[in-house]
Amino acid sequence: MSDSLAPYLPYLLALILPPGVFIVLLLVGLRQLRPRRALGIALVLLACTGLWLGSTTGWAWVTQSFVLRVPPALGPLDLDELKTQAKAQAKGEPSVAIVVLGGGVVPRSPDYRLSDLSFIGLQRLRYGLWLARQTGLPVAYSGGLPHGMPASVTPEARVAERIAREEYGITLRWVEDSSRDTRENAGRTAALLRQAGVRKIVLVTHAWHMPRAQRAFAEALGGSGLHIQPAPMGLLLPDTSPLARWTPSLDGLIENRHAWREWLARLLGR
Structure with a gap:
């Protein structure tokens, strides 16, 4: 755009x-x-x-x-498999990583007097960090500044890095802070993780965003052999009354x- x-x-x-x-x-x-x-x-x-x-x-x-056509959420068997993969890579370079896609940044929160993540971004970060604690896998966060936002604003991924460290006690392994949309999320994060030797990513974003995010990552990865496992969050369940x-x-x-x-x-x- x-x-x-x-x-x-x-x-x-x-x-x-x-x-x-x-x-x-x-x-x-x-x-x-x-x-x-x-x-x-x-x-x-x-x-x-x-x-x-x-x-x-x-x-x-x-x-x-x-x-x-959103994919299903991760189940207990998926988490067990990711735990096993995390243990196998514990002593070496990571081959599996959790990738959280940004959802927006608040340039200056009136509450904290600092840049903050949007509600959507906070939800994604929280779920990604929860998955990290459940599985032991390292986490990457991808998000810069949306189109049209001034360069003086702190990039979203840097805000997420601070929140993860200060509020959750978790250090993000990779921080991609220059992308402006989903396609750039995919292209720049894929290049970053390929250099690190990652062969599989657990992709975290909202359910309604997951099909487009998967497509963007599949296009960015091409025939590299890097596998994408969707980990959608915020799915709607038809279990309330009609x-x-x-x-x-x-x-x-x-x-x-x-x-x-x-x-x-x-x-x-x-």
């Missing part, structure tokens, strides 16, 4: 992601009620249906499962926005 367009991206996304796209559709439908009544009614009904479904966790689960799943909620709106954004990024080849 061109840096000149980056400042306008939030406004563009506000129009094409829920609920913005359906609000625009509703306004268009209302405008058409007088000159084209049937079309206007159809657009209003479509907008209202979209506003409702686009704010439910049930629809977000359907989108993640059947459109994005009424709760299909009732609009803030969680439903957020999850649907993420899913739509990932779908659009896939269409655009990002």
